[in-house]
Amino acid sequence: MKLHGIEVVRVEVPFRREIGTAAGTHRTRPLLFVRVVAEGAEGWGECSALEQGTAVDPALGAVERALADRGVRRLLDACAARGGHLPEGAEVPQLFGSGAEDRVLAATFEMAVWDAGLRAQGRSMAEALGVAPGFETMPVGAVVGIPAGRDVAVVRAEVDAAVAAGAARVRLKIEPGWEVEPVAAVRGDHPDLVLQVDANGSFRGDEEDVAALSRLADFHVLCVEQPLPPADLVAHAQLAKVLPLPVCLDESLSTTRRVHDALRNGACAVACLKPGRLGGVRATRSAHAACAEAGVPVFVGGFFEAGLGRSSNLALAARLSQEATGLVSDVGSPSEYLVPDPCGYPAVVDGWVRVRREPGVGPGPDEEVLAGLAVRRRWYRATYT
Template structure:
């Protein structure tokens, strides 16, 4: 497949409500979109890097720079979409930028061949169960009202963001209000240290599905030590940047569950490799989210339909984050989202919405 050019497009997407985690509060998403154009078709990818390097070292301006200067020029004149990762491998890091470019190339290639993203990846379901991520709230009554609203909408699993001092009380309040039947998990975003193990162990009484990324992203050894002290399963997020890291975590006993975020691991093909690895070792996986628009959400929903994704993911409906999405909105039905069936991602940006939210574009000819 010959690529004639690549467009880098920045869009501004206000959130319907602020989203607070242990590393900061977001009120809007500054999103970098990648559009790959070929003589036969075009394809879209979404870079999930935030405006600032808080969740990971990557950030949107840096992703645009590495795409412009290194990644796009590294693509061969005639590219096989399945080999994009290999063509970019010599560039160290920048997983989110690589993932966006790979997704756009795959989308263009699959649109040309008429194959859906889900079918290409190996999806076995036509819809996926959806959880929702609830940010840190300034009061427990507000948290309870928020959780009640999401359960009323049909979400099948609740994830609470936590940090030291805002952990036991909110989890206890949610359990007491909504009961033990609600699937409940927590996400620390690396806010704790091993010295906090006694406090984290107190979460065991609440029957959680998992505690996500309690310790630093670069410390698999201490996660293994913590896992031996908790009854609650540990899930790794930020620590897993590749299939090799996933293999190391499994070998060390650092986790029994892995959150697969395609942007964090360098793309959907690497995500599939991690899925296959975990499935072979009996490790559960689920699909995380980075407040994606409908472009990234379509790809994530397709990934989450693979057989090893046995836990509900953060593939929430569009309305969880955006009043208006850049694609036709993803809407919850009986706690599930439909996997797009059309060629490629199966969704396209709505021109009028895209024009309204675009803040900058750059065309890079090939």
């Protein structure tokens, strides 16, 4: 497939409601898409970066600059070296480096090039990954943030709504001083709910923290996710030895190498893998293989994706679930947090969602929806053709 050019599209989509985490509050979701236009097919990639970066994940603005500075050029050069033809999706991550922005770019371009190839072949991502019958329908979980003013009634109402919608698992965001109270309240309301907590690295691991986090075991919390800042795997390994509930890592697992390090150190008993952060689907499958070998269950985490990125995560979660674990991935509908989702997503029915069978990775952004939102577009023509 000869490449004609690459379009970069940035669009601002409002969140349905403010998203509060220990790392900050998000009101809108700027989304960045790339479209590769080739002879006979085109494909879309969705960038996972959020507006505000963290210690681990680059901000969307930084990724957008890297995209313009070198991302687009890398793919154009790779095509030029192949007589104008697109590389295979599997080759795309190799065009990028190991830094945080490059990993996001690798994931975005891998998706776009793979999407174009699958559309040309008339194959779905699930088919290409080998999602087996019986694994095509995934349970949906919910994430409940830290409410303004730490109002426990708000958390209880959100959990009630998620459970009523069929959520198979709820992950509560916690931070120091806001852990036992919401967990106790939710457990009181829902004795059998599968409950996880996510601290986004906000604890320090002192005696007070250990005491508070240990109490969560009394409420049958499945695991505590990213209790400490992401850089310190050794501290997580030490904490894991004294906590009476499993430690899950998320932000610490920024590269496949870090996943190997965490497994070797005993720093995580559960892993949240994020394709956008790790550098794409193939990098995530490699990280998953290491976790499976170590007996560490995995779930696929999200970055408030639109329907395209989430469809990719859904097909991947379906495939990974064949070698793991029963944990619930973040595969709920983007319409729960974006108004509107510019891409669309399969309907969630009674807490279950079915992987797409249409050709490609997922639905690209709809032109009519884009027309109603604040959009910036730039076209890079492949000049060698």
